[in-house]
Amino acid sequence: MACSIVLLSSDAISRQQETAEQFIERVKKAIENDEWGRAHSGIRHALALKPKSPEALFVAAKVYLHEGDSSMAIESLNKALESQPAYPEAHFLLARCLLDAGKIAQAREEANIAIGQGASLFPAYRLLGEIDFAEGKYEAAMAPFEDAIRFAYTPNEKEAGNLQRELEDLRVLIVNLKRVVALEAEPKSPDVVRPVPLNSPTPRYSEESRRLKLEGRVSLVVLATERGDVDSVVLVRGLGNELDALAIQAARELKFSPARKGANPIPFWMKVMIEFNLR
Numbered sequence: 001m002a003c004s005i006v007l008l009s010s011d012a013i014s015r016q017q018e019t020a021e022q023f024i025e026r027v028k029k030a031i032e033n034d035e036w037g038r039a040h041s042g043i044r045h046a047l048a049l050k051p052k053s054p055e056a057l058f059v060a061a062k063v064y065l066h067e068g069d070s071s072m073a074i075e076s077l078n079k080a081l082e083s084q085p086a087y088p089e090a091h092f093l094l095a096r097c098l099l100d101a102g103k104i105a106q107a108r109e110e111a112n113i114a115i116g117q118g119a120s121l122f123p124a125y126r127l128l129g130e131i132d133f134a135e136g137k138y139e140a141a142m143a144p145f146e147d148a149i150r151f152a153y154t155p156n157e158k159e160a161g162n163l164q165r166e167l168e169d170l171r172v173l174i175v176n177l178k179r180v181v182a183l184e185a186e187p188k189s190p191d192v193v194r195p196v197p198l199n200s201p202t203p204r205y206s207e208e209s210r211r212l213k214l215e216g217r218v219s220l221v222v223l224a225t226e227r228g229d230v231d232s233v234v235l236v237r238g239l240g241n242e243l244d245a246l247a248i249q250a251a252r253e254l255k256f257s258p259a260r261k262g263a264n265p266i267p268f269w270m271k272v273m274i275e276f277n278l279r
Helices: 010-032 036-049 054-066 070-083 088-100 104-116 121-134 138-151 157-184 207-212 243-252
Strands: 216-224 230-237 259-261 264-266 268-276
Touching: 010 036, 010 054, 036 054, 054 070, 054 088, 070 088, 088 104, 088 121, 104 121, 121 138, 121 157, 121 216, 121 230, 138 157, 157 216, 157 230, 216 243, 230 243, 243 268
Parallel strands: none
Antiparallel strands: 216 230, 216 268, 259 264
16 A cells, blocks of 8 residues: 655645634634634634644633633633733633632742733732632731732723723722721631521522523622621622622521620621532
8 A cells, every 4th residue: 555745835834824813813802702502613724724723722721711610711721821921811710710719829839920921900910819818818818909909000991991980899899808907807716616507598590691501600708797697798799790790689588596605696707619510
């Protein structure tokens, strides 16, 4: 049996690479338009053509995250950074994934690398604040949150409205964190018994959220009162859509056995995570 070897010319290779880049651009457009089925199909083609492309791997991570596969997203981002270590957007997204996975120290390291490489400062400093918050360092979290406000800027008129809303939310968060810090000293006493959740309210999905297949986790802090009710709810990190309001509604339905100092019930701030999952 005869066999032949076909050698690709540099022009043919160039055309193949251009095709991969075209797939990547299509995936980006699909993500912008919330067409995740097309994004999934397109990124498979892009990676088949250029499996080590940092940009393809970065965009693939976004698709994996939307599908709820954070481990694949982290793996994809690490591969992207192996090929292109100077990639601030990939470091930032990896920091976000690591924070969600509870790998706080690694998340902080990646966030700082992202800042050092020129990542957008508003989301990067906000992320650093969330990392402090995840460690229970509420007072420390206020400084990066305030830095995020200071560095907030977008030249895009379409994004300006969203940024303004995020800034307002962040200012409210800082005010509420000051309340948390003021009350935090009391529960640090060694004779304080933490509150215990007595129920687990299920957040409801709106029809619109189901139609758009919105998923994710909303991070909150709630003030459990001396009666075990929820008095205040602080949104730390939301999904940027109506699920935030539904998460807050679910959090307000929580009931606790009150925290106690000695024999006396006391108010206590608790971290709460509300998860929306269509599966």
